[in-house]
Structure formats: C-alpha cells, structure tokens
Amino acid sequence: MSAKEEQASGPVMVLSCPISLDYAYSAGQSASRFLRAIAEGKLLGQRCPVDGRVYFPSRGSCPMHGVTFGDDAVELSDKGTIVTFSIVRVPSQNIALPLPYITVNVLLDGADTILIHVLDAKLEDVHMGMRVQAVWKPREEWTTSTANILYFRPIDEPDAKYETYKEHI
Ligand SMILES: [Zn+2]
Incomplete structure (x- = not known):
C-alpha cells in the first residue's frame, strides 16, 4: 500500500470546519446600566449586600450568596x-x-x-x-x-x- 493509499484509508485526524453563531442578547437591567455608564466613560460595579465585595462587571446578583444587588452602583477607577x-x-x-x-x-x-x-x-x-x-x-x-x-x-x-x-x- 502506497503512502497515499494509506493516508486515504486511515482515520481522519483533523477536520477544518469554520463555525459562526450570531446572538441576540438581551442585556437586562444590570448590564444596561453598566453599558450606559461605559458610554459616558464610567466603570460601574455593584456591591454585594452580604459581604461587601464589589463585582465588576456586575451581573446584577451575587454568584456566592444568590442575592440581587438592587440599583446601587459603585463607580470604579x-x-x-x-x-x-x-x-x-x-x-x-x-x-x-x-x-x-x-x-x-x-x-x-x-x-x-x-x-x-x-x-x-x-x-x-x-x-x-x-x-x-x-x-x-x-x-x-x-x-x-x-x-x-x-x-x-x-x-x-x-x-x-x-x-x-x-x-x-
Ligand atoms: Zn455576595
């Protein structure tokens, strides 16, 4: 069996397959506040009411404690x-x-x-x-x-x- 025949009958090792996905993403209240602020050159985080940690960017709730952050924002440097x-x-x-x-x-x-x-x-x-x-x-x-x-x-x-x-x- 020639090298070419062996290559043709062997397993496919690499498959090039370009993929692209477009998303329509609803920002929601927290991300909207963050994005409107960054349009003004401000970086807004939010503080967890349980332990005071400041999340940036904020998703609107604390992943550690499961509580929402409300409307309070912390402007960061x-x-x-x-x-x-x-x-x-x-x-x-x-x-x-x-x-x-x-x-x-x-x-x-x-x-x-x-x-x-x-x-x-x-x-x-x-x-x-x-x-x-x-x-x-x-x-x-x-x-x-x-x-x-x-x-x-x-x-x-x-x-x-x-x-x-x-x-x-
Ligand atoms: Zn927390």
Missing part, C-alpha cells in the same frame, strides 16, 4: 493592578495590538473581581503587581460597549503589594 498575565502568539479578532501581545487579569481599584483585557507593554516588562490604566478610544467614538477601552498601559506607580491581590490569582 480605570486604574488597576495586574494579577496574572499571558503572552499571546496566535492572532485573534478585535484585538488592537500586534502579535505577540499580552492578556492581563486586572484588578481595578475598588473592585473585588478581575477584568480580562490586553496590555500595551514590552513583553519583558510585564509582571504581577504592575500598576496599569485603561486607554480609551477617542471620546467621540464611545458607545455602549466595553470596546471603548482599547487596552491597558503601565503607569508610573510602585507595584502593588502581593497581599493586595493574591486572593485573585
């Missing part, structure tokens, strides 16, 4: 601390940075949950505890979308102490 990071070497849609780029888990100041985003920095500079700030699109381009934030960028502040973010690793 667009500065934060890198908790963890990854170097990405494969292309991805809707990323404003060239390869390789850095994805980061950012703990925004005042939040108790992490935000996953990208960082514009030299690969050799990124590290846990690094202080960063959001870089926004020009004001006239803001919409009700998290894409208003293009990426994060390091800022000239001392690294956060490990104790301040270790529970989020």
Whole structure:
C-alpha cells in the first residue's frame, strides 16, 4: 500500500470546519446600566449586600450568596493592578495590538473581581503587581460597549503589594 493509499484509508485526524453563531442578547437591567455608564466613560460595579465585595462587571446578583444587588452602583477607577498575565502568539479578532501581545487579569481599584483585557507593554516588562490604566478610544467614538477601552498601559506607580491581590490569582 502506497503512502497515499494509506493516508486515504486511515482515520481522519483533523477536520477544518469554520463555525459562526450570531446572538441576540438581551442585556437586562444590570448590564444596561453598566453599558450606559461605559458610554459616558464610567466603570460601574455593584456591591454585594452580604459581604461587601464589589463585582465588576456586575451581573446584577451575587454568584456566592444568590442575592440581587438592587440599583446601587459603585463607580470604579480605570486604574488597576495586574494579577496574572499571558503572552499571546496566535492572532485573534478585535484585538488592537500586534502579535505577540499580552492578556492581563486586572484588578481595578475598588473592585473585588478581575477584568480580562490586553496590555500595551514590552513583553519583558510585564509582571504581577504592575500598576496599569485603561486607554480609551477617542471620546467621540464611545458607545455602549466595553470596546471603548482599547487596552491597558503601565503607569508610573510602585507595584502593588502581593497581599493586595493574591486572593485573585
Ligand atoms: Zn455576595
């Protein structure tokens, strides 16, 4: 049996099958409030009434305690601390940075949950505890979308102490 015949009769190992799904997503009260705020350049989280943890973005209820957050919102800074990071070497849609780029888990100041985003920095500079700030699109381009934030960028502040973010690793 030739190599070609063997290949033709062997098991199929890889099947390329592009798939795409479109969703009509109803944002609901909590996400609507969050998205309207981000259209104004504000980052809104919500505080759990049981333990006071601030969720960002909020889904309107606490996944730990099963209680709703109500209408109270907490405005957060667009500065934060890198908790963890990854170097990405494969292309991805809707990323404003060239390869390789850095994805980061950012703990925004005042939040108790992490935000996953990208960082514009030299690969050799990124590290846990690094202080960063959001870089926004020009004001006239803001919409009700998290894409208003293009990426994060390091800022000239001392690294956060490990104790301040270790529970989020
Ligand atoms: Zn809770």
